[in-house]
Amino acid sequence: MRDLSRELLDWYDIHARAMPWRVGPRDKLAGVRPDPYAVWMSEIMLQQTTVAAVTEYFKRFIARWPTVADLAAAEDAEVMGEWAGLGYYARARNLLKCARAVVADHGGQFPADHAALLKLPGIGPYTAAAIASIAFDLRHVVVDGNVERVMARMFDEHTPLPAAKPVLTEHADRLTPNERPGDHAQAVMDLGATICTPKSPACGICPWRDPCRARAAGTAPELPKKTPKKAKPIRHGTVYLAQRDDGAWLVETRPDKGLLGGMMGWPGSDWVDVADPRPTGSPMRADWIKLNGEVRHTFTHFHLILDVMVAQVADTQADRGFFLPRDQFRPSDLPTVMRKAFDLAQS
DNA sequence: GAGGCGTGGTA
DNA sequence: TTACCAAGCCT
Structure with a gap:
């Protein structure tokens, strides 16, 4: 398994996408460390939302409230207005609650601890693992929609989501390395966003092309299976x-x-x-x-x-x-x- | 655990 | 035009 994560990290070192909140591999070599506040802000905004939609919102929020203490001191209406258009507005309400909790209960510093992160408003299993992993480089299994899709294809898993979630999480766990777990998590998500895409995956240029079982079986484009959704009234x-x-x-x-x-x-x-x-x-x-x-x-x-x-x-x-x-x-x-x-x- | 909860891009 | 889709959380 170590070889698989090594292949992926080598790919990530070259192809990591630039994002305003991301500290890329080269920056890390230069000693730059992620700002947990920025990592948290980006992960909340990215919940069910594309990078393209998030980018300008993220820049405005960080410019207006550079620290978690600044955000915690903001008026509710200011934050809701700045969030307008991004959707899923419970995220904005929880964003403020979380910022105020970090100031009140954690001295204005995000806890470098998965369990403590999970207790904060708006932070669930994915986001807690993502912050622990990306901001603090702790080894946690990060499973979002991208990871689910990549794992379903790597192991040719045909059980529909969400039932398949536990087994896909086990696969993701086994592939997560002890070294650079944060970069590994971002690499899998970048892979899912740019190569192992929902439709027309670019298997020909995938760093995991050889070990991928769905590619061998020709089933990659149809995975992961999902239980059908209800029609909208x-x-x-x-x-x-x-x-x-x-x-x-x-x-x-x-x-x-x-x-x-x-x-x-x-x-x-x-x-x-x-x-x-x-x-x-x-x-x-x-x-x-x-x-x-x-x-x-x-x-x-x-x-x-x-x-x-x-x-x-x-x-x-x-x-x-x-x-x-x-x-x-x-x-x-x-x-x-x-x-x-x-x-x-x-x- | 199944449903509520936004929006804009894409095929 | 319609339907699907995107780095989920909360109840």
Whole structure:
């Protein structure tokens, strides 16, 4: 097994992808060490999210809050606004909770300990292993979607996920070396992201081409098997965009739990399975005008079609939400579905 | 343990 | 256009 990890590390030394949060093999030779805060930030952002989507968000967060203490001292609304558009907003809420826990309980330093990391908000089995491994070079088995795919192919494992997870983890464990476990973890993930891709894997240039059983069997493109997903239902709703004469917008902060939790948004109706031609959920009396067109947006588990109502109001009395002054309103603070409604109203 | 939880890119 | 997919966590 040592030979396999050696082959992979040799490949990684040459092909490691450059990322703003990554300390590459050459930098390490020069004595550079990873910043655990940056490693943690990147790993939270990368949960179910592509490198391309994360890169600019990561740079903005680190520039605005250079240390975990800076982040812990931030206002909730600042962090949620900066996260807007990246999705899975529970990550942002847990990001703040975690930063505050690190300051309060760990003296402002991320613990170099897998079990302690696992106790922090938003850090699960993957992220705890990734931080321990990448930031502190401790040997832990890092298993994300890339690793699952690489292992399923290396060992031609046809059991569908998630049932196959334990056996794939055992395979990953046996391949993890004692030396440079952090680089090894990043190498497997880079391999999965660039060569052992979900579709059309580039087996011809893979450093593990020879030992890979799925390549020998010709089954690599169809692995890993996954249990089929449910079809997404279509839901319907209405949002209300009221602008006061002085330019302030009527917005609300959504409840901390549930969809888009803690994010700013437009007041409106519940989102239901059957379209109701009559708008409901109005936050205040006004001469509402229904816009032509609609907002279409897809969440993890349903499609959404929104009607958009607009009104110019003088009255500042609203049943829901609050008026946010024009100079404090930034569309980029809105989650994407809410920004789509704003864009429709502006067009 | 199965489902809730975003978004943008890609085929 | 539709469906799938990406460095998962929480309940």
